[in-house]
Amino acid sequence: MSGAQAFDNYGLREEIKAYWSLRAESFDTQPGHEIFSESERAAWQSLLRRHLGPGEGRRALDLACGTAVVSHLLDDLGFAVTGMDWAEPMLERARAKAQSRGRSIRFFLGDAENTLEPDETYDVITNRHLVWTLVDPLAAFREWRRVLKPGGKVLIVDGDFVNPGPVARLAKKLGRWLERLGFTDPRPQNGPGAVMSETHERILSRVYFSGGARAEAVAALLAEAGFRNISIDTDMRAIHRTQRRNFSLLKGLERATQHRYAISAER
Incomplete structure (x- = not known):
């Protein structure tokens, strides 16, 4: 890697960190981040159980844990959970939430991407909506494999948020049309403002998966990193159904038709 590339990556990493630090304040108010119903919680637990099995005291590392939504789901299932994030404002909220719930x-x-954890420490590694932000996913996957115990599993929940399908494109066009007619409020509800949206787009244009984090591309890098028994699960319908009541009709339609997935792989 050249000096110029290293400097650019340093700047990008710092921008990502600052972005999520600023997003921490409103993170738990946003559908799709926090869980707003027991039916949604059950749908997420079912997904985790399907790929990881019961916790039974096994050690789980929840990477980019944010305010600890997935960490709490893992704790519900009986895992001994460690949450890691590099945005301190996220961790402040995660710790407060765990304390209030007695976890x-x-x-x-x-x-x-560089956990500094000892070799072969965890039975399970999880992350949600992290992979699309990775600067060097292959190096990150090798790092995750290093800290997993032999036979341990990684579970990635992510999606391609760059290339919407035809239904999602139609929903966006219809949404813009309704905005122009004054039927909907163009301002995001409980989401990032215009400046933050611009920052998000600037980050997205510079990460490894700037063209979209397709499941097959992620799986190929996992295989290159040495993982085996790689499984791509695109059946997120149960989760989307429970989230729908918290979204507008168009937003719910867009989310349900995005390329979202869970990928599990074994060391």
Whole structure:
């Protein structure tokens, strides 16, 4: 890597960190981030159980844990959970949430691409909506494999948020048309404002998956990193159904037709 590339990556990583630090304040108010119903919680638990099995005290590392939504789901299933994030404002909210709920989840500041954790420490690694932000996903996947115990599993929940399908494109066009006619409010509800949206787009244009994090591309890098028994699960319908009541009709339609997936792989 050239010096110029290293400097650019340093700047990008810092921008990503600052972006999520600013997003922390409103993160738990946004559908699709926090869980707003027991039916949604059950749908997420079913997904985790399907790929990871019961917790039974096994050690789980929840990378880029944010405010600990997935960490709490893992704790519900009986895992011994450690949450890692490199945005301290996210961790402040994660710790407060765990304390208020009486959970013994451990949280610490760290980089998901270079965890500094000892070899063969965890039975399970999870992350949600992290992979699309990775600067060097192959190096990150090798790092995750290193800290997993032999036979341990990684579960990635992510999506391609760059290339919408035809239904999602139609929904966006219809949404813009309704905005122009004054039927809908163009301002995002409980989401990032215009400046943050611009920052998001600037980050997205510079990460590895700037063209979209397709499941097959992620799986190929996992295989290159040494993982085996790689499975791509695109059946997210149960989760989308439970989230729909918290979205507008058009937003719910867009989300349900996006390329979203869960990928599990074994060391």
